[in-house]
Amino acid sequence: MFIWRGTHSVSGLMYNVDYYYTTNANFYGENALYIPAQAYNQSATTGGANDSIIFPEQKYLSQAREIVHFPMTTGYTHTSDSRRAVNFNISVAGYG
16 A cells, blocks of 8 residues: 555645555555645735634545556556535635
8 A cells, every 4th residue: 555645636625645556456546535734824815914714634434446457458547536625614714
């Protein structure tokens, strides 16, 4: 199993995420996704000094989602879609 660390963007708001992948004789697949607890100040976007977005720690474990099937042959094609809900809290001061 190996880890790919990257970022995701939700309407321009970035957050860190770790993907856990595995490979064996039959496929290369995604096993889990981990979002560490993180918080970002949003004052540059909203103008409010205390405005923030907070992502609590989140773990998504699943049966390996096949990304590439082995063995591949000439003309091989494969598609895979996934959707996940990401929890976050946005704090923005009310106008006025």
